[in-house]
Amino acid sequence: MLDLTWLDPLVQHFQLGDPDPPEAIRVGLIHQTWKLNTSEGSFIAQRLHPRLDPAVTEDGQAVGQWLRQQGFPVPQFRRARDGSLHLSWAEGLWRVMECLPGSSHSTPPDGSYLEEAGAAVGRLHRLLAQWQYRFRFQIPHFHDTAHLWQQLRQRDPAPEVRAEWQFLIETVPHLLLPSGIPTQIIHGDLKFNNFLFDEQGRFVGLVDLDTFMYHNLYVELGDALRSWGKRGNTFQPKAILAGLRGYAQTGNLHTLQPELIIQGIQLITLELGIRFLQDWFEDCYWNWDPQRYPSRKAHNLARCQQQICLYQDLTQMAPQLLEPMRALVAAARELAFG
Structure with missing residues (x-):
């Protein structure tokens, strides 16, 4: 009860x-x-x-x-x-x-919703780039992948999670983004169900105000496109590109590098895998579904395994995704600079 x-x-x-x-x-x-x-x-x-x-x-x-x-x-x-x-x-x-008007969706009903979400994020980024704020609280080491990796590396993995632990420890260092990328205030958690839409599929609101922070746009877009593009254990290239088309409408895309956009998606996918596996050890953070899993540990292990599958799927499709991304960025640069 x-x-x-x-x-x-x-x-x-x-x-x-x-x-x-x-x-x-x-x-x-x-x-x-x-x-x-x-x-x-x-x-x-x-x-x-x-x-x-x-x-x-x-x-x-x-x-x-x-x-x-x-x-x-x-x-x-x-x-x-x-x-x-x-x-x-x-x-x-x-x-x-x-409670704002509108409805949220766990997955996009069609590509037009993703273009709406992408355009909303582009507008959000343009606004936040103009503003400075001193945060009173930040979730410790949120989107600090290197720190999270170091924490996981210090764990002594049990046999049931050793394969996942070893994969993350070996793979993540190669995905860390270059230093010196510009930062600004970002939302930090642009999963698709944080967007609200009206009955015509137009964006009407963004929720979850706990994760605003200073970081780079590759981390922000990596997390967004990870959420928008996944279906089960696979990614949908059309969904990722639809979100970027919407983002390009606001004039932001021309400053970004396609290779680093893909790397950002890969990085955040495995960062989330690290966080789920870390809670397998700590067993105290994430909510879990007792109707589907016997324990929080079991649910977190399944979540970690899904993130690894998603990373592997994205890595295989990256070459075919890179060409249309380059075309989108090139078009955005031509529009911006003539």
Whole structure:
């Protein structure tokens, strides 16, 4: 039976009105998340993961406020009567944000959704490149692949994960991006179900405000295209190219190198494999599905194995993907420079 003892205190603290029974949202991998329909409107309630400092909500509120001022749609966290952004309840911190209109999709219904998402990301990057912000909290070593690799290297792998451990330890160092690539504020977690679309498939909002950070665009696009292009254990080249076509519409693509875009996808695919395998050892971070797996360890191992399969598939198709990527970048450069 679900524990809903938090509901009444949350509703009172944030003055949400009379709530209908909450709906659990299970697509996220970290927070406990619920949708609340109340007499005051529709809201998203989250129990903050204990590894995240509450300052992450303050950061999300600041970035979100600035983006909304520029006309870019992201949710707003709700403040309580006392001005706070959190409720402390049952050894956890809860927060509430407005529920934006639109629907999310675990996979793109068709290529036009990917072009919409790509164009939204291009617009986001152009806006964030104009802004500076001092973050109060950053997820430790998020997208710091070299550090994550060093941590995994220090593990003594059990026989059931030795093959995955050895593959990651041997492969990842060759994928690290060159030093000196320019950085800017990025979103940090552009998986496809973080995008909201209307009934006509137009982009109407971007959610998940916990991962904004300074990093390079190859890491950002690598994570996005990894999410947008995967189907099971394989990648779909048409999906990756559709996302890049949308991104090119905003004038950003001409500054990027196609080879490093592919390398970014490969790198982030295996970085996620490292993170899943690390939680196989620690057994405390990622949410897991007890309907499909007997334990968090089993689910994390399956996730790690999937990332390795995806990397291998992308590596095989990279030569055929590189030529159309070069054509997209060349067209973008001709449009930018004449």
